[in-house]
């Protein structure tokens with residue numbers, strides 16, 4: 001039995017004439033302990049896929065199974081690191097992480113919870129900002145709180161929706177390594193949604209492209225046959241890395257070209273000037 005399985009999953013938004021089938025016949029199996037990356041184009045339905053797996057939305061048809069059981073609603077067993085960090089603005093960094101930890105570990109003592117929260121905030125390099133509120137943090141710092149919050153809950157499966165996109169290269173690299181540490185040390189299962197092929201190759205066992213939408217489906221998988229732990233500084237000399245990267249990029253470029261050729265529509269912008277601007281220049 002697969003740890004996570006999607007069987008013929010389709011998702012349509014809207015009703016009748018006004019509807020769009022965003023995802024079409026998605027079939028995916030992830031085994032326990034695997035790290036799978038889905039690489040997709042912008043707007044292809046990546047977040048929709050994450051929300052289906054997380055239980056935030058239901059498929060229009062098909063099934064999402066977690067450990068053999070249909071996914072109904074969210075669960076802290078599946079920890080999601082969202083793209084938009086979704087922190088509670090009135091809580092401090094500590095409180096944002098602690099709230100999630102308390103929910104995941106209701107039987108832990110106050111001291112145990114404090115230790116857990118503090119150690120994960122330290123891991124993401126935010127000890128100095130532990131009592132700050134989200135509005136006092138940069139976008140990258142908020143994203144790091146969101147990573148700490150998801151990982152501190154020790155989810156059985158870590159689901160990441162383009163979690164590191166807003167970060168600088170150094171912070172991004174550090175967090176990739178922290179996520180990999182936790183995944184391998186705690187024997188987790190992980191799904192990473194990204195538009196960065198290099199990030200996918202560095203982190204995952206398999207990469208599966210999500211074709212452009214509407215009616216996005218999954219493309220053929222690419223196995224990443226590079227020994228772990230992987231050394232970023234040596235990847236550029238690794239023949240497996242070079243070959244796999246070239247194959248994935250060629251595939252994505254080919255399906256990207258098809259997408260371009262689907263639409264020849266020209267969009268003409270309206271020729272209007274707001275009244276308040278007239279005479280200002």
Ligand SMILES: Nc1ncnc2c1ncn2[C@@H]1O[C@H](COP(=O)(O)OP(=O)(O)OP(=O)(O)O)[C@@H](O)[C@H]1O
Pocket residue numbers: 013014022040041042043044045046047048049213
């Ligand atoms: N709740 C919704 N109602 C209607 N349409 C939606 C809804 N959510 C998403 N969509 C549409 O579904 C399509 C896929 O959106 P989604 O956010 O899943 O894509 P994405 O690949 O995550 O995008 P991005 O790369 O920009 O983050 C888009 O055309 C979007 O407008």
